[in-house]
Amino acid sequence: MSQLNREQIESALRELTDPHLNQDPVSAECVKDIRINGSSVVVDVVLGYAADQFKQGWAQILQSAVEQVAGVSQAQVNVSWQVPAQPNVGAPDTLAQVKNVIAVASGKGGVGKSTTAANLALALAREGAKVGVLDADIYGPSQGIMFGIPAGTRPAVQNEKLFVPIEAMGVKVMSMAFLTDDNTAMAWRGPMAAGALQQLLTQTLWGDLDYLVVDMPPGTGDIQLTLSQKVSVAGALIVTTPQDIALLDAKKGIEMFRKVNIPVLGVVENMAVHVCSNCGHIEHVFGEGGGERLAEAYEVDLLASMPLSMAIRMQCDGGKPTTEADPESQIAMIYQQLARTVGARLSVAAYAGAVPEIEID
Structure with a gap:
């Protein structure tokens, strides 16, 4: 019998595709070591994205593939993960330990952008990542x-000038709502709002984070431009509904991020379909296939399509988003898949050494 070699093991692993990277683990450079001792094989795989909910199942699939190689009597595959840091050129000191900044944006309000941002952050945390949310x-x-933070809660202050973000459900959260009264209208012009964002960015002690999710305001104004100028944003998610007018505004959001050279990671479509809880009738209340058409037009992927669900609304309003309130539900599983896919795409960019240059006309 011929002796086992590394090429045989790699060949078996190349037959499998990581569903988040859309690559086999060898081509994606996730296979860090292969140790062969007679007929026994040990493989070490390191993913570039948080994957606590995925790594065990993936290890079993990879192990099964290795065990099918002729001459292998025993195989062990160890899967771990480590989030790489994006280049953070010119970032304020308070963001120095933040590895990835993710902007969650929409062209218009009312499309579920904040709901997506909250569930994405919680899903990333459930995968084991250190996560923060900036309510921009x-x-x-x-x-x-x-996040169920009681009204009137104020962040602690360190050294009389730095805010300590409030921790809720394992996530660090900072918001203008923590600094003002709930009933106070922010009657500010654009530059004042942009200045407030800059203060939150530069005066919040985020510490060591794998991901900082930024819940952006709707539109393409001063706050969006301020973020792109002050922070190296690793990527942006565009949230929309299938409705034509929402898609029109979402297009503007994609164009804006491309103008400032921030990669658009993909599109999330909310309220895509309604399933009647009584009879099971399926109805596309806001139109059908809009998110998919938008993604195709701009050559990005439709990363998730979420149903029009009362549970999503009630859980967020109740201070416990779906990913936290019902983590084993089908909807929560979609958010988990979204979180891993977003992390995987950021890891590819980080390993490629992509450093976007900001150009604003």
Whole structure:
């Protein structure tokens, strides 16, 4: 019998595709070591994205493939993960230990952007990542409510100038809502709102984070441009509904991020379909296939399509988003898949050494 070699093991692993990277683990450079001792094989795989909910099942699949190689009597596959840091050129000191900044944006309000941001952050945390949420919607902050933080809660202050973010459900959260009264209208002009965002960015002690999810205000104004100028944003998610008018505004959001050279990771479509709880009738209340058409037009992927669900709304309003309230539900599983896919795409960019240059006309 011929002796086992590394090429045989790699060949078996190349037959499998990581569903988040859309690559086999060898081509994706996730296979870090292969040790062969007679007929026994040990493989070490390191993913570039948080994957606590995925790694065990993936290890079993990879192990099964290795065990099918002729001459292998015993195989062990160890899967771990480590989130790489994106280049963070010119970032304020408070963001120095933040590895990835993710902007969650929409062209218009009311499409579920904040709901997506909250569930994405919680899903990333459930995968084992260290996560923060910055509520950059200065005029209409909502993350405090979604994370169940009591009204009137104020962040601690360190050295009389730095805010300590509030921790909720394993996530660090900072919002303008923590600094103002709930009933106070932010009657500010654009530059004032942009200045408030800059203060939150530069005066919040985020510490060591794998991902900072930024819940952006709707539109393409001063706050969006301020973020792109002050922070190396690793990527942006565009949230929309299938409705034509929402898609029109979402297009503007994609164009804006491309203008400032921030990669668009993909599109999340909310309220895609309604399933009647009584009879099971399926109805596309806001139109059908809009998110998919938008993704195709701009050559990005439709990363998730979420149903129009009362549970999603009630759980967020109740201060416990779906990913936290019902983690084993089908909807929560979609958010988990979204979180891993977003992390995987960021890891590819980080390993490639991509450093976007900001150009604003």
